[in-house]
Amino acid sequence: MLKIRVIPILTFNGFGLVKTKSFAPNPRMVGNAVQAAKVYNSRNVDELVFLDIYASDKKRKMNLQLARLIINECFMPVALGGGIKTIKDIKDLLAIGADKVVLKNKIIEDPEFINIASDIYGNQCITLAIDAIKKEDGKYYLYNRLGKEILLLEFLKKIKSHNFGEIILTSVNNDGMMNGFDIELVSKVEKIINVPIVVSGGAGEPEHFKELFSKTNIEAVAAASIFHFTRYTPRDLKLAIKSVGKPVRIVEEAFIPHN
Amino acid sequence: MTIAIVKYGMGNVASVQKALKKLGYTSIITNNHNEIKQADLILLPGVGSFKKGMENLNESGLVDLLTQEVIVNKKPFLGICLGMQLIALKGTEPEVVNGLGWIDGEVVKIESPKGLRIPHLGWNTVISSTNDEFYSEFNGQDYYFIHSYHFKVANKNEVVLTVPYDGDLVAAVQKNNIHAMQFHPEKSQAFGMQLLKKIIEQYA
Numbered sequence: 001m002l003k004i005r006v007i008p009i010l011t012f013n014g015f016g017l018v019k020t021k022s023f024a025p026n027p028r029m030v031g032n033a034v035q036a037a038k039v040y041n042s043r044n045v046d047e048l049v050f051l052d053i054y055a056s057d058k059k060r061k062m063n064l065q066l067a068r069l070i071i072n073e074c075f076m077p078v079a080l081g082g083g084i085k086t087i088k089d090i091k092d093l094l095a096i097g098a099d100k101v102v103l104k105n106k107i108i109e110d111p112e113f114i115n116i117a118s119d120i121y122g123n124q125c126i127t128l129a130i131d132a133i134k135k136e137d138g139k140y141y142l143y144n145r146l147g148k149e150i151l152l153l154e155f156l157k158k159i160k161s162h163n164f165g166e167i168i169l170t171s172v173n174n175d176g177m178m179n180g181f182d183i184e185l186v187s188k189v190e191k192i193i194n195v196p197i198v199v200s201g202g203a204g205e206p207e208h209f210k211e212l213f214s215k216t217n218i219e220a221v222a223a224a225s226i227f228h229f230t231r232y233t234p235r236d237l238k239l240a241i242k243s244v245g246k247p248v249r250i251v252e253e254a255f256i257p258h259n
Numbered sequence: 260m261t262i263a264i265v266k267y268g269m270g271n272v273a274s275v276q277k278a279l280k281k282l283g284y285t286s287i288i289t290n291n292h293n294e295i296k297q298a299d300l301i302l303l304p305g306v307g308s309f310k311k312g313m314e315n316l317n318e319s320g321l322v323d324l325l326t327q328e329v330i331v332n333k334k335p336f337l338g339i340c341l342g343m344q345l346i347a348l349k350g351t352e353p354e355v356v357n358g359l360g361w362i363d364g365e366v367v368k369i370e371s372p373k374g375l376r377i378p379h380l381g382w383n384t385v386i387s388s389t390n391d392e393f394y395s396e397f398n399g400q401d402y403y404f405i406h407s408y409h410f411k412v413a414n415k416n417e418v419v420l421t422v423p424y425d426g427d428l429v430a431a432v433q434k435n436n437i438h439a440m441q442f443h444p445e446k447s448q449a450f451g452m453q454l455l456k457k458i459i460e461q462y463a
Contacts, residue, residue, distance in 0.1 A: 002375075002424060003382040003401060044448050046382055047403075072277060077403055077446045094270035094306055097277065099405060099446060119353060121270065121307045122341070124378040124405045165378045165407065196380045219381060249382045249401050251448065 003249040004213065004241050005046040005220035006234045007198060008227050009168075010036055010070075012052045012082070014060070019224055020053070021176035023131070023143065030228045033066060037073040044251035045234050048074055049102065049168065049198075049222060051129070052082025056105045057145060061089060064096060071097040079127055090117055094125065102168065104129040108144055111159055118163040123195075126164040130156070132185050133172040140185060143172045156192045167193055168222060171201035178204025178225050181212045190218055198222050206232065206240035214244045260463050262286040263298030265325070267315040269341060270306030271445070278445035282456050284463075290319045300462055301325065301334055304445075305341030309350030309366055309408065312341050313358065322359065329437060330361060335462040337455075338439030343432065344410055346439055352408050362432055362439075363413035369406070371425040378407040385420040385430045385442070393457070394419040394431065400450040402430070402442035410441065 010017055010033055017036060018027035033050065040048055050070055052062055061083045071078050080093045081102025090101050106113050107128055118126050131143035132152050140152035169189055171182035181202045190197055196219050199212060203223035212221060221241075226232050238248040262279060264272050266288045279286045279302075286302070287294060295301060303325070305312055316322050329336045338346055347358040350366040358366070369377050387398040397420065409428045412418050420431035420440070431440040438458050444451035 001384060002379070005381050068273075071274070075278070075281075075446065075448050075452070077405070077443070091268075095273065097271060097274035099271070099274075099306070099443070119308060120311050122352070122407065124380065124407050125270070125306055165405075166380060194374075194376060195378065196376045219376065 001247045002219065003046070004238070004246045005198070006237050006241070006248070007047045007049055007220060007222040008040050008045055008234065009049045009051065009200060009222045009224045011224060012050065013054055014052065014058065014063075018053075019176055019228055023172050023175055034069045034073060037070045041073050041075060043234055045076060046249060047077045047079065049079045049081070051080075051102060055083030059083075062093060064092060067093065067098070068096045081127070081129060087117060087120065090121060094121065100125045100127045100166065102127045102129050104131070105144065105146060107159065108142070108146060108148060108150065111162055114159075114162040114164050118165075122165075123163045124165040127166040127168060128159075128164050129170070130167045130189070131170045131172050132182075132189075134182070134185070140188070153188060153192065156189060160192055160194065164195060166196045166198065168198040168200055174202030176225050177202060178229070180204065180208040183211065183215050186212070186216045186218060190216055196220060203237075205230070206237055209237050209240045210244045213241050213246045260284065260299035261297070262300045262302055262459070263295045264288045264302045264304060265295065265321065266290045267305070267312070267319055267321060269304070269312050269315060271304050271340070271443075275302060275304045275339065275445045278452060278455060282452060282459070284459060290321065292320070292324050295321075295324060296328065299335070300459060301328060301336050303336070303338045303342030303345065305339065305345065307341055309341070309344055309352040309358070310354065310356045312345050313350070313356050316345070326359060326361070333436045336437045336439075337458060338437070339445070340406065340441060340443060343439035343441055344408065346437065347410055350408070361437060362417055362434055364411050366408050366410050369409050369424070369428065373425045375425045378405060379424045379428065380405050383422050383424065385422050386427075388418050388421045389416065391419050391433070394433070397450065397454055402444065402447040402451060404442045406441060
């Protein structure tokens with residue numbers, strides 16, 4: 001049976017790991033990316049996501065040297081994102097061992113790029129970052145720093161026929177607030193999107209995971225603050241998810257090479 | 260022994276080499292014909308579309324070389340993900356293309372009448388599909404899958420592991436010196452490493 005994935009997200013500002021609150025531009029430093037990758041690898045997490053969240057703003061590419069060091073620590077899949085604009089960017093990230101690449105601005109500027117990339121690398125490695133912000137009018141918009149106002153659900157309906165393999169759906173409002181997931185948002189999006197959905201934004205305690213997985217039918221969840229700022233590990237959250245009847249992977253064994 | 264990881268521009272070569280290194284095996288990432296001929300085992304990794312994968316193998320003149328080494332000279336072969344799919348007779352991603360043709364069958368898009376999400380993405384349990392002793396110890400373990408297409412193998416005797424996803428998908432095939440798997444052992448932590456080790460060790 002396919003297991004629910006619990007995925008730590010590492011967000012990077014060009015120097016170190018940071019954690020935002022509602023995507024505000026004054027994130028808190030939370031550590032070193034390579035160290036964090038090492039710890040998560042030892043915890044046998046299902047997957048890891050590493051995003052340079054300011055790459056596009058600063059017009060820079062992913063730091064390949066650092067990304068390589070992160071991947072070197074990981075014997076589980078890793079998704080990389082930040083500043084991806086060209087096929088060569090994707091090629092570079094896959095070549096150093098990324099399993100998936102995460103696209104954001106590029107899909108707003110040029111949705112056709114999704115199909116071009118998946119014709120070469122397959123749709124399974126093309127993940128879209130969908131950052132949803134609920135505004136005062138009660139509607140969800142696609143958050144971006146390109147100065148574009150885009151209604152989220154309309155955007156998703158338009159883009160769903162494109163050839164991508166997964167989305168990471170983040171509630172901007174709930175990001176870093178640790179008050180629970182935006183279930184309403186997830187319910188709306190899961191009706192439109194047919195590929196796997198990773199939900200992110202708002203995890204603060206195991207109860208939040210129980211709520212998410214008892215009220216929705218998604219297969220993956222991502223979190224950051226709960227790992228940086230609380231005593232809970234991915235394993236604790238998996239036990240919570242298991243308690244509402246969803247399958248998870250609890251690993252008791254580590255690999256020690258004999259050679 | 261030396262393992263040749265075939266370089267053909269289709270991703271994940273670095274991760275495979277890292278896993279082999281952790282197991283203590285020497286490997287080279289190469290598309291050099293002599294190096295591939297001299298290697299003790301050929302490993303074909305890969306992430307990407309079937310068509311692009313075959314195009315790249317053809318461009319490097321590797322199709323005939325690999326067939327010569329693996330089918331004629333019986334050199335041990337390990338295919339992973341796209342590297343498993345390419346040994347099929349033909350693929351359909353994004354259109355019908357001939358594969359290496361070492362194992363009868365075709366690679367087609369995963370269909371889920373129950374409406375499960377495609378790609379089949381994440382950790383799923385493999386079931387050993389025959390009384391094959393070699394693979395039976397991995398029965399019930401979780402491996403990492405990430406694919407939208409699957410290998411429909413014509414001869415069921417060549418399927419050694421399956422994975423349930425709205426019906427059974429082929430997770431691994433074996434035929435003489437050919438071992439190939441849809442999932443990523445190099446990304447599947449302890450049980451992935453154990454499987455790689457067991458396959459390679461028998462030829463070391």
